[in-house]
Amino acid sequence: MPLKSLVARLPYPSPAVQRVLAIAAVITQGGIGVTGSIVRVTGSGLGCPTWPQCFPGSMFPVEHPELSAVTQWIEFGNRLLTGLVIVVAGLCVLAAWRIQLDQPSRRRLVALAWTMPLGVVAQAVIGGMTVLTGLLWWTVAIHFLASTPLVWLAFMLLRAFREGDERPRWLIEPLGRKLMVALVALLGAVLVAGTVVTGAGPHGGDPDTPRLDAPIDLLAKVHGGLLVAFLVVLAVLGLNFSRTGVPSPLWRRYTVLWVLALAQGGLGSLQYALGIPEALVSFHVLGSALVIVATAALWCATRDRGPVPARTPEPAPVLATAD
Known part of the structure; x- marks a missing residue:
């Protein structure tokens, strides 16, 4: 068949099932980054030193004189979460495919679901590369960065379940659009x-992992400076909204983004002042996922794709009957 x-x-x-599935996608795509940070700050990145197996000849952790059971199971647990x-x-x-069968125009919904x-x-491929290269810092960076557009796309999927597939119509003026893109x-x-x-x-994921040889003070200032630029653009965007009316x-989405961005900035400053404690690193990663979701929500609120198309169920197959 x-x-x-x-x-x-x-x-x-049903709409409720659609919403639950999409919210679950947002949570799992953002959550895998948080659990990955737990692996990194606990030095468990090589708890399973091979990939896709945990140890040569075994998909599961095995007793090893140089690795603690906790370290192995933290890394293995992160792999299980991928399931x-x-x-x-x-x-x-x-869900998206089933909807499209009754609403053929919902191709964008299916495309977003497939992402x-x-x-x-x-x-998974990037994660394997990260393990096989011994957790080189740039592979870990790629591994995290690859999850960020997936969080964004998961929210776009949540939105797509509740809107049409018309060409997007901006609800804000041209200057506001440019500010949103910026x-x-x-x-x-x-x-x-x-x-x-x-x-x-x-926190490199393993005590023996070489780190990037660069002044962290300068890098942190660049990171903080970019966040300040983000907040400045956000403030100018708010002034534009006030002038034009939205x-x-x-x-509401704009206000939520302000609160989360300020909280994320404060958390980053606190963890830097305290010497980057492990727990705050994972909270900072969680904060980044929340800021991505809030920014995606604001982006979606500035555009309209029309109402959800009416459902037109496919006709049931006709069974042949004898004369």
């Missing part, structure tokens, strides 16, 4: 700079 026929037999996902991410991603694809499992596969670009720059600071910092939902 063709796969399309099997998907057509699935119940049509949950794959399950959620697969369910998102099935979830494809992104997991890409992350804001997103600066967010990317802040994230990249943050991974460079991490590369020169003390819907109240957009103002």
Whole structure:
């Protein structure tokens, strides 16, 4: 039986199911970055020294004189979480595909859903490269940065379940559009700079991992400076909103982004002042995921793609009958 026929037999996902699946995608895509940071700050990055197996000949941790069981299971647990991410991603694809069978115009929804499992596969390959190269700082940076667009796309998928597929219509004036684009670009720059600071910092994922030989004080100032630029653009964007007038939902998302960005900046300053304690590093990674989601929410609120198309169920197959 063709796969399309099997998907057509699935119940049509209700709006509540669609929302739960998309929110689960956002949480798992952001959460895998947080658990990865826990692996890094606890020095468990090589708890499983091979990939895709944990040890040669075993997919699971085995007793090893040079590795503690805790270290092994922290790294192995992070790998197991990838399985949950794959399950959620697969369910998102099935839900989107089932919807498209009744609403053929929802091609964008299906395309966004497919970015979830494809992104997991890409992350698994990058993760393998990270382990096999001994956690070189730039491979760890790529591993984290690869997860950031997936968090963004997961939120876009959440939005796509609740909107149409018309050509996006901006709800703000041209200057506001340029400021929004600049804001997103600066967010990317802040994230990249943050991974460079991490590369020169003390938490490499393994005590013997070589670090980036660069002055961390200077790197931290560049990272902080980019965040200040992000906040300045955000402030100018708010002035533009006040001058031109925007819907109240957009103002709410704008306010949430301000709160999260300020909190993230304060947390970064605190962890630097305290000597980069392990727990604050993971909270900072969580904060970055929240800022990505809040920025994506603001971006989506500035554009309109029309209402969700009406559902037109495919006709049931006609069974042949004898004369």
